[in-house]
Amino acid sequence: LSDLVENKRLILISTAGAVLGSLGIALAQGPATFLAAALVTGVCSVGVQVLVPLAAKLSSQARQGRTIGLVMSGLLTGIMLARPIASFVAGLAGWRAMFFLSAGITALVGVALLTMLPARHPDSTLRYGALLKSSVDLLRRYPVLRLRAAYQALLFIAFNMFWTAAPIVLTQRFGLGANGVALFALAGAGGALIAPVAGWLADRGLSRSTTFGGLMLLTLSFLGSDMVVAAGSLIAFGVSAVLIDAAVQLNQISGQRIIFGLDPNAGGRINAAYMTIVFVFGATGSVIGSASVASGGWGLTSVIGAAIGGVGLTLFLLFDRRRPENR
Template sequence: MTHSAALPLPRDDAPLSRFAILLMAVACGTMVANLYYAQTLIDVIGPEIGMSAGVAGLITTLTQLGYGLGIILVVPLADLFENRRIVLISAVATVLGCIAIAISNGPATFLIASVMTGVGATGVQVLIPLASHLAPPERQGRVVGTVMSGLLFGIMLSRPIASFLAGSMGWRATFLLSAGVIALVAVALLIACPQRRPKGGMHYGEVLSSTFSQLGKYRVVRMRAFYQASMFAAFNLFWTAAPLSLIHDFGLGHNGIGAFALAGAGGALVAPVAGWLADRRLTGPASLGALIALSIGFLLADWTVTAGSLIGFTIMAVLIDAAVQVSQITGQKLIFSLDPHARGRINAAYMTVMFVVGALGSVIGSTTYEAGGWSLSAIAGAAIGGVAALVFILFDRGASATR
């Protein structure tokens, strides 16, 4: 990328400013939110573009599939090519995908655009390791925590934002506005985000083939991938079953569910605290505490629903989201400290396990709710956290200790 004299760009060794950190967090949130906008709008989008109810279910599946492909095929490139450039190309792909979704008039074009948007959104998984590279070691946890908070806010706020915009401006406007915001964020990243050129020295095929060997090479990556896959499964379980409980047990409509999700996003505020704990070499206790808190959150959530306490249920949503966030940030602090030259591949392997296994949580959530209502879903969520905590106690053996 050519540097213009009229536009001085940050050097490779430039310090990571507070503005750049917040910008990275915003970029993560705005890009990843595109994976979830359509989930809320399927019943509106399907009939307008001539998509049958059965095919409409592919909207979510193909967007997530695109994201999964991007994790495997794009994220390892961070070990080969200048990182900011990969993020900017991903942002452009996301913008084009959003525009294509907004102007699509048939199922085929919509679904292809959804895959493209999902692939583009994986730029966030290059941006997070980039932030860890650029942060000083003593602040790495807090920087990653702040950037990750943007990611979680994007996930949690995407559904209420999509519902609001679709109701006031139409569903196409949601994606057009998203494209505009991401384009502005990309320009800001070009100006404010420092570059990072990796050591390289390998071909793309070698990078891909060595990605999943990182799981065999590092025990800590295997353990942390298991913990976070469990956490992500429980997270997806909760946000699949909880809206059903809000409808049937509390009589809420879409606006009420959106408000509940908005309140639940408060769990993201724990991210800087989790980063501070990681920087204080407390990754082990924080990780175990998060797993235990997840199980307690589900058990108390069952009690609050039985008691008819919407406020209590909301507090448990915040607790569960906070537990997931603490586990994610402490885990990434650990895996990012292993090999700076393989950070992209390590993150790709870690995120693939988390993503594939975690996606089962949505299936478990819908199945358990249909079989036994919210109580059975809550018991399943508590069991997932309990098994992960038991594995930590019996088998972690220092894998989660700060290095």
């Protein structure tokens, strides 16, 4: 839709929908209304995926990576902080209070977007059905888009696997309670700090090197996490979490810096194709994480995570090693 509908209006509509959805959850009196409101909230939360290509479009070519990095650092920080903050607020004032708070914060964000975000009218004249089809056509046309989506899908599988299995390990191996797990997630948010750095590196023409670094960092972090869990070092396990989050961000920012340059007038469709692949495959990470830690403990989980990184490195060596930087 971001290549069809004026972007500011689309973002504001989705933000308003998220506010209403959060209020609906907070006021829900039964499972049907709760699920309906949750569906509205989930659908409208995709507004952020309109913001990312819009920010890239509004930025100069020389600063595009840093702009994407700034937006994505905020996105990942929000994702990582959501669980511990929700845990603390729910413990203090009940779960409904968290959704009232979420609605209020989202409304404030909406006001800021209303006053500060410039309008952008897409150039496309295609109908919605044709736009959806063109997303598939873009995947066929640009091998680099398929490759970048494959990289990020692999890293997102590993990311979800880690954060599904880690709370189980934290409670069983380290004896942490709910608040302790929430504090651990706060530490993991430190990985978001790498996003602006990744953007800066991408702007300097080092996207390919950053990609290799992210894949290698993920692989080594999972391998190292097995040793630190076996040794019972909670601090070192927290460092592993930060490094894994950082690896995901390194690849994400460098990848988006590349794909948004493929066709400036199709940023929304490119991002839709890219993120659809990432989320569809990434969702399997939660299943893999829960199954692996249940059947083989953290040792099996770490091996699978390292193997996923190894698959990404293999793809890089086969298809990307000789590709020019930022291409």
